[in-house]
Every structure is written in structure tokens, then in C-alpha cells.
Amino acid sequence: ITRMHFQWDWLCLGVLIISSVAAEIENEETLGADVEVEDFDKQSQEADVDRDKSSLEVVYQTPKPTGEVYFTETFDGVLAGWVLSKTKKDDTDDNIAKYDGRWEVEELKENTVPGDRGLVLKSVAKHHAISAMLTKAFIFDNKPLIVQYEVNFQEGIDCGGAYIKLLSSSDDLNLEYFFDKTPYTIMFGPDKCGEDYKLHFIFRHRNPKTGEYDEKHAKRPDVDLKKFYLDKKTHLYTLVLKPDDTFEILIDQSVVSKGNLLEDMVPPVNPPKEIEDPSDKKPDDWDERPKIPDPNAVKPDDWDEDEPSKIEDPDAVKPEGWLDDEPQYVPDPNAKKPKDWDEEMDGEWEAPQIPNPKCEAAPGCGHWVRPMKNNPNYKGKWKAPMIDNPNYQGIWSPRKIPNPDYFEDLHPFEMTTVSAIGLELWSMTSDIYFDNFIICSEKEVADRWAADGWGLKKLVASANEPGMFSQLVTAAEDHPWLWVLYILTLALPVGLGVLFCWPAKKTGEDIDFKKPDISKPITKGELKQEREELEDDEIELEEKENEDIAED
Secondary structure (H helix, E strand, O other): OEEEEEHHHHHHHHHHHHHHHHHHHHHHOOOOOOOEEOOOHHHHHOOOOOOOOOHHHHHOOOOOOOOEEEEEOOOOOOOOOEEEEOOOOOOOOHHHOOOOOOEEEEEEOOOOOOOOEEEEEEOOOOOEEEEEEEEEEEEEOOOOOEEEEEEEEEEEEEEEEOOEEEEEEEOOOOOOHHOOOOOOOEEEEEEEEOOOEEEEEEEEEEEEOOEEEEEEOOOOOOOOOOHHOOOOOOOEEEEEEEOOEEEEEOOOEEEEEEOOOOOEEEOOOOOOOEEEOOOOOOOOHHHEEEEEEEEEEEEEEEOOOOOOOOEOOOOOOOOOHHHHHHEEEOOOOOOOOOOOOOOOHHHOOOOOOOEEEHHHOOOOEOOOOOOEEOOOOOOOOOOOOOEEEEOOOOOOOOEEOOOOOOOOOOOOOOOEEEEEEEEEEEEEEEEEEEEEEEEEEEOOOOHHHHHHHHHHHHHEEEOOOOOHHHHHHHHHHOOOHEEEEEHHHHHHHHHHHHHHHHOOOHHHHHHHOOOOOOOOOHHHHHHHHHHHHHHHHHHHHHHHHHHHHOOO
16 A cells, blocks of 8 residues: 555646646746737638648638728838938937938748748948828827737847827828937837847827827836847737726736726826925924933943053963964075076065965964953943934925916827828837737727738748747756656656556565455364364374483
């Protein structure tokens, strides 16, 4: 029974280890993000893709919107309506100020879907700017705003952005002069420099009192964004703004951040009702000290501030064998003056000093000095003890006054109308791929659009994924401790096979366990034979006893 328990313990341990490895791989695939997964449109499964074949055999059809849209772009046909900026960036050296970064329309380098092309940022260390007018302007009234597009950092990303700007409507909007100072209503998308991984959602809010605009930034997502920038896969970025002033940010149709425009933006949309009075000053007699020295305390008469903290130990005794007359260091007897030594230039030559070899076997050399110890009479400088300050008034702060700049915007969703979309970017990495832009108001329309574009890319990428072994190696490169689990996992089947299949040595317990509980019946003849054998044994025993007596 103990052996069986031991075997079952090993079996359970094996299941737990294998489960932990599988969970780690699943974690890697989901990026460890605790996200709310939106229902993915099942229609993406209808795409004509054979998971066991190369992506080259996929039949691709350009996505078409299934409802009302304000803008769409697939880059599969002629690049119509897009305008390259001809201006320069403000406050920048002339040699790099020009927006002369190159754009191309190309297929993906990896996991290619034939016929599916995107807009690719090609230049390194240059400013890029390209924009297009919306099919119709989006007015922030009673319909949600949904902005969605795809990004693939085909070479990873060192420092650069892939965000878009929704440009504000104005009579003087000229896309040929689109640059960093062009007014925008919303900025949205990924951005990265160094180890700072960002996902921007910024909107420009108009102050109803002054008419000036301020940028309001959404709080950073609680999700680790790193892999979206480095895995060289196409990811889908979605922003949903609702008329009830709430918002959601999604990556690959999973919610990574959500909030309220009134509560989750930095700085807040509405200023505080009261502010500190800038003219208020702290009174000269304001006492902020919670504790003060006791004014009634008196230094004790026996308090000697001149006593040192350390004194010589009077009980210390010089160790036996201490060599008072031997120096700690002596000239090296083996040292020789260099041949090129010039005493006129270098002075008189002296052999270098080495530790005195006589001191190695002795407790010490040279003049013995008593060691120091803490002075029991030392008290240091006397200070009066601290007591509660009877005049303590607390930490002073200016009085509050009504904020002269206060306003209350209860519906920040009602932003400035949007009439164009633009990419104004700087990057130290090339080949950033953009595709399948859509601006609409219905989630179903955006999901259907994603299914026909990004959904197909995702299926092709999954079909081209490396096998399980490659995934295990990749996971272990990120988490080296997984190698221990792998080794244990491989060793477990062998160990379990030995435990369950190898013939075990029979012990006394096993033999006793196998004895039948019911005694074997004895025949009459066998019983008579046993009785005769007992009688013969008794006779032999008596004879032996008699012989022993006779000898005595």
C-alpha cells in the first residue's frame, strides 16, 4: 500500500509539472495581461485559409465596410487621397527639419498575405508626415467614435511611434502643410523609446472660458505592452469613445484600458473649484514645530561633556612574544638596483619594503599600544529633552479662494469636429507597417472590418507558427528556470515506468500478505504420521538425557 501511494504521488507531481509548463506557454501567448476579451466576430473563421498550408495559398479579398463609415483605407489599390507634407518641423535644425521621410506601399515581409498591402514607413532618423481627408467629417454628438488600424513593427522598434492624429476641422486646414503644430482633436496609438512602452490616447480639450486648448492624457494601461512592439506580428489597435464620456482602448480586440473622460485623464478636464490664495503669506509668529526642547530642563551636575567616547583599556596586557624591537616592514634583501638607475637623476636607490618575516610567527612587532574601549563615563553633549510644543499650530497652508478660472464641462466627449487623419512620426527603425484604417460609429462594422483584414493576417501567422519544441525553447530563453521543468518533465515518464513496471523484490510482508487465511485440511493418515514423528522425537530426547546422567 505504501508503494502504491508513493507511485501515485509521483504521478500527481508529473501532472502538476506538465500543467505548469503548459500554463507558462499559454501565459507567453497572452502576454500575461489580465484583460477583458471582447467577443471576436466569428465571421473571421470563414476566411478561406488552410491552417496546414503556406500563407501563399490564401485567397485574399480587400475588406469592404458593411455600414456607415467616416473613413476607410486598405492600401490595396492606388494610393489616392493621401498627401505628403511639404513643410518643415518647427524648432528643429534645418538639416533634419524637413518632412522628407519616405513612404512605400508594400506587402508584409513575414506571414505575407498575397494581395494585402499596407503603408510602410521606410526611412530612419527622418521626419515623416502624410495625411488624408475623411470621407465625411465626424461630429461629436450622439454617436460613438471608433478608430481602428493595424501596426506591425517588422524590424522591432528602437525609438519611434506609430500613432495617428485625427486633425481638427478648420477653414485653413491644408494637408500639404501638415506638421507637428497642426491642431488635432485626438492622438492615438503606440509609441516607444528606450524601455518606455506607451499607448497614447490624448485629446485636446477646449477651455470654454478662454477658448484655449489643453492636452488631456489617458492614464497608462496596467498591461505589459513590450511584446506588442517586439514580436514582429501585426496588431490591431482600437479606440472606442462613447457619448456617455467613457472610453475603451483595445489591442487585438482585448481591452487593455478603459475609463471616464471626466475621471481618468491627466490633468483633469475640469479645474478645482477652489485654489490656494497666491497672496496669502504665513505669519511670522506661526509655529510649525510639534516638539520643542523642555525649557525647564537642567543639565545634571555630574554630566561631564569633556569625557571622551573612547579610552585606553587599562586591563589590556601585551601579548607574550611581542617583538618590540622589530619593525613591521624591512627592506627586501633580494631586491637589486636596476641597471639603468641614475642616482644623479633618480636619487639614492633604496630597496622596496616588505613585511618583516619575523613578525609572521609573532603576535606583533613594533611599539605596543593599549587597545581602546568605550568610555563608560561618556555622555556626550547634553541636550534638553523634547516635549510637546504648547504653541504648535500645525503645518501652515494658504487659505482657499474661489478659482477664477473654474469651469465645469460635463460632456468632454463633445470635442472639436474631426475632418482628416494624419501620421506625423519620427523613427530610428524602418519598415513600420500600417494597414486597414477605419473610422466609424458601430462596433459591428469595425469587427467585421477586422475579421476580413487583421483576422486573416492572424490566422496566416498562426499557421506559420513554429512547432511546440520551438515555442518551448523560446519560452525558456525568456525564463531560464523553465529548463528545470523541462528536464523533470522528460525524466518523469522514465521514472514512472520504472516504478510501475520494474519487478519488485518480495519482502516478508509480501509473503505473509499472500498466505491464505483458510488452513489447508489435514487427512487422517497425515495426522497419524505426525503423531509417530513426535513420539520418536520424545524417545530420542529421553535417551540423550539418560546418557548425560550416566556420564556424570
